[in-house]
Amino acid sequence: MKSETSKRIERLLRSVGLRRTGPREAILGVLMRAGKPLTQEEIAAKLGAAIPNKVTIYRTLESFCKASLVHKAFMQKRAWHFELADRCTESQCHPHFTCKKCGVISCLVGLPVSIIKGVKKGFVIHRQRVQLEGLCPRCVGKKGR
Ligand SMILES: [Zn+2]
Ligand SMILES: [Zn+2]
Numbered sequence: 001m002k003s004e005t006s007k008r009i010e011r012l013l014r015s016v017g018l019r020r021t022g023p024r025e026a027i028l029g030v031l032m033r034a035g036k037p038l039t040q041e042e043i044a045a046k047l048g049a050a051i052p053n054k055v056t057i058y059r060t061l062e063s064f065c066k067a068s069l070v071h072k073a074f075m076q077k078r079a080w081h082f083e084l085a086d087r088c089t090e091s092q093c094h095p096h097f098t099c100k101k102c103g104v105i106s107c108l109v110g111l112p113v114s115i116i117k118g119v120k121k122g123f124v125i126h127r128q129r130v131q132l133e134g135l136c137p138r139c140v141g142k143k144g145r
């Protein structure tokens, strides 16, 4: 019996015409279970000994991005955060929120953000990423620490 996750991984890879390989399945599995953006380093830590090769992880993520299976959600502390693209629309990623106090990252799926308009002629927008910063509900409650 195959798990729901591995069936989903199989479908995702097939939908973009990528062959199933160990690293691809493992990395998609990590992103799927996380449900939030992860840096390459965090992905590597979760993979553990399964894929010790950084280059393999990097190349796999790049091929996923190229196939639009994975998005670079945002850059923070000079590291891209990767996540599955299945909760984004064609031209817009769902917004992300980073708490300035505890650093927790939240996917604000379903939060409507209008696509910017009125960009000068000659610019072509492919994708809009919105990143918000502030305090998360837990930190708002904690006063003066
Ligand atoms: Zn996205
Ligand atoms: Zn917080």
Ligand SMILES: [Zn+2]
Pocket: 036, 037, 073, 083, 094, 095, 096, 106, 107, 108
């Ligand atoms: Zn997200």
